[in-house]
Amino acid sequence: MGQQDLLFPWLNVAQNISVGSRLRYESSDNHKVKTLLKKVQLLDSGDKYPFTLSGGMRQRVAIARTLYEDKPIVLMDEPFSALDAVTRSNMQELAANLLADKTVLLITHDPLEAARLCNIILVLKNQPATLLEPILMNDTSPKERSNYDLVNIETELMHILKAC
Template sequence: MNNAPLGLSIQQASLHYHGADKATLDKLSMEIPPGEWTCLLGRSGSGKTSLLRYLAGLLDDKVDWHGEVKCSDGLPFQHRIAYMAQQDLLLPWLSVEDNVCLSYRFNKQKVTSEVKEKALALLDQVGLLPVRHALPQTLSGGMRQRVALARTLMQDKPFVLMDEPFSALDAVTRHKLQRLSYSLLKDKTVILITHDPQEAVRLAGQLYILTGTPAQAQRLSLPDSLPPRDIDADSALIQQRIFHLLEQDYA
């Protein structure tokens, strides 16, 4: 995709699950800048995943939604997103290569030789070309998430929604995959949900924390350094502020 990155505006959003006593989100407003990572933090149940799943079109028949979601080019948001979940969601009976090509099969598109070449190039970028014929159950957790990353890149969408994709990994693997993902998604507009303040501060071009019941979004300042950041004194202070806000919200 050669077009410039796209931004997203969410204004006065309310999300209420059918049958629930209270709304999950209310009067939530956020500006998602183009070509950057926007990270969302919040306590469990604050509505982070609900917001992401709604944007991905996974909650249309389960919630009432009010508010505006508008792309910077004025065109519809739907069908222009790739979604990367906490679970890698790889199909165990398909090879690594076939899992990367899965979106073509779902859309009933032919997996041509050009498509396969693109898949192999992406697998090379994530360091998995030698295991392209392997089944997912033979891979480590970090390798499986790299397959999921390649599958996400294969869709070549301007918006990438990521729901804690690194949370189940050990610290070193998580750190490496954060850097790899940031590099490969540099031309995309990314919304990342995380429970990890360090991960958020490291990767965010913009950072929001969801607080309250129903939740609203509060934007936090970030260091002047560019992501992915080393965790220095300034980053540590912001992490401490995040912990303080989260502790208040749990009280």
């Protein structure tokens, strides 16, 4: 899942979710699509086209498409960077809950996002990239924004990043 949702404008929401099957010349699992639409709170939007959706709705379709593939490892490259603060927070929580049983590699430049969503934080330094000591988180994800430790972790990450 990338920075942009990369939805196909000529496909409706349901078709965008199951596009992987289509590209593999397999039939779409309509029951799975409906289940995912319900999980991402878009059950009534399956027949809509991407141009009719808000940014948050489009990202939810992208999450559903990611989940449709049902892979044990998920790469998310700054998936929430283009969203406003409220939508970003909601999408972070939704993604964390829906992907809880997966291994997720989240690439982000946002220390608060890393602190809120990750169990292990890896910081890359310089070029060529070298890996700093992993930061192990004790809490489960997603952490509530009101969590006092979240501010401390974000501050610590900012110090580490500034030193890089």
